[in-house]
Amino acid sequence: MQSFTFQSPTEIIFGRGAEDRVAERLRARGASRILILYGGGSVVESGLLSRIEKNLTSAGLAFLVIGGVRPNPRVSLVREAIREGIAAQANFVLGVGGGSVIDSAKAVAHGIANPTVDIWDIWTHKVEIEQTIPIGTVLTIPAAGSEVSDSAVLTNEDTGRKLGLNTPLNRPLISFLNPELAFTLPRAQISAGAADIMMHTMERYFTNVKEPNVFTDRVAEALIRTVMECAERLLISRKDYDAMSELMWCGSVSHSGFTELGRCKDFSVHKLGHELSARFDSTHGATLTALWPSWARHVYKYDAARFAQFAAAIFGVNAGTDEERARAGIRHMEEFFTSIEMPTSLAGLGIGTPGKGTIEELARAATANDTIRLGCFHPLNAADAAAIYT
Ligand code: NZQ
Ligand code: ZN
Numbered sequence: 001m002q003s004f005t006f007q008s009p010t011e012i013i014f015g016r017g018a019e020d021r022v023a024e025r026l027r028a029r030g031a032s033r034i035l036i037l038y039g040g041g042s043v044v045e046s047g048l049l050s051r052i053e054k055n056l057t058s059a060g061l062a063f064l065v066i067g068g069v070r071p072n073p074r075v076s077l078v079r080e081a082i083r084e085g086i087a088a089q090a091n092f093v094l095g096v097g098g099g100s101v102i103d104s105a106k107a108v109a110h111g112i113a114n115p116t117v118d119i120w121d122i123w124t125h126k127v128e129i130e131q132t133i134p135i136g137t138v139l140t141i142p143a144a145g146s147e148v149s150d151s152a153v154l155t156n157e158d159t160g161r162k163l164g165l166n167t168p169l170n171r172p173l174i175s176f177l178n179p180e181l182a183f184t185l186p187r188a189q190i191s192a193g194a195a196d197i198m199m200h201t202m203e204r205y206f207t208n209v210k211e212p213n214v215f216t217d218r219v220a221e222a223l224i225r226t227v228m229e230c231a232e233r234l235l236i237s238r239k240d241y242d243a244m245s246e247l248m249w250c251g252s253v254s255h256s257g258f259t260e261l262g263r264c265k266d267f268s269v270h271k272l273g274h275e276l277s278a279r280f281d282s283t284h285g286a287t288l289t290a291l292w293p294s295w296a297r298h299v300y301k302y303d304a305a306r307f308a309q310f311a312a313a314i315f316g317v318n319a320g321t322d323e324e325r326a327r328a329g330i331r332h333m334e335e336f337f338t339s340i341e342m343p344t345s346l347a348g349l350g351i352g353t354p355g356k357g358t359i360e361e362l363a364r365a366a367t368a369n370d371t372i373r374l375g376c377f378h379p380l381n382a383a384d385a386a387a388i389y390t
Helices: 018-028 048-058 075-087 099-113 119-123 187-205 214-236 241-254 268-280 284-315 322-339 356-366 382-389
Strands: 011-014 033-037 062-066 092-097 135-139 151-156 161-166 174-177
Touching: 011 018, 011 241, 018 048, 018 092, 018 135, 018 174, 033 048, 033 075, 033 099, 048 062, 048 092, 062 075, 075 099, 075 119, 075 151, 092 099, 099 119, 099 135, 099 151, 119 151, 119 161, 151 268, 161 268, 174 241, 187 214, 187 241, 187 268, 187 284, 214 241, 214 284, 268 284, 268 356, 268 382, 284 322, 284 382, 356 382
Parallel strands: 011 174, 033 062, 033 092, 092 135, 135 174
Antiparallel strands: 151 161
């Protein structure tokens, strides 16, 4: 096991009615002027936003509400919210929604705390920041894990780039997780979220670290199996509280860093996927299932034994050589993605079949013109990326 430092400081309030404790807990954490951010309207329709507003009003807490965050969130709305937050002297940002809203909330908090900096300069590492204001989340979809993660992903519509920023400043101070809030999710979002949760652990499981890491492996394998089982149950009955609870908690654990301890993360499929979202506005989880089988077939030979372990632990594949078991595991995972109605090719993303020129552009964008390598399991250059997209 490699040495590590782990700090996941987010206070988690989990269970039915968790959001009713927003005012009490935010006040305890020093919030007095709260900027609430939400998305396209699901939290208005469900009545969640008005419940939170009532809760804050009764507690005498001042707040300002900004909606309109889109999936694959845009930097332009973040800039607008930063201006309004500064004008209102907000000292806390609360994201009510999914990963897109929460990532935007993180960026808004950083922008308010660093008013002279353009937010995109932080995402492109032109400027390093050292402070932010506290961030809270009320989660409505188990998926991105942003409610605990140290990461936030923004899209710049002017440059066509979708970039993640990793910093401990991105860890929310507090997150409210009520599985019932996810009962209104459409099937496609349940599946895309489940796939994203699985991939946050799979992109940490397939790594180049050779030292044994038994406990982390077993946690990872149990998490992946749990998510698969619960996704299937939720596609039959989306109001299954027990299944939604497991999925939501797995979503947080999967991207907290806990399934990475003692090794390093790869995340190359995520980076290839971000290029598809930047160019075609594709749903994040769908980009991952569209690419993973091709990524796996491209790289498994560099450590077939690792893929064979995965096949045995997840699908009970115990017969054959490492190579045979590895290939069977990849095939079973592809079948699982199909069974939960997720795409396993670019054509399945509804973007047609990209031509050779587009594939090369995507591969060059992902690898900064072939100057950087993606991931660590088998570091990918532009030619690898193009082969996987193809
Ligand atoms: O905008 P509203 O109206 O709320 O609708 C959303 C949106 O259309 C809807 N939705 C959410 N909760 C709902 C609901 N609809 C009905 N009932 C509910 N309870 O779902 C749609 C998708 O929302 P979004 O926030 O985009 O989903 P998700 O949580 O999957 O977040 C995806 C974003 O997170 C980034 C992705 O790249 C993508 O931009 N990620 C962030 C990460 C992080 N910060 O750590 C890690 C991930 O790997 C990922 O990259
Ligand atoms: Zn993801």
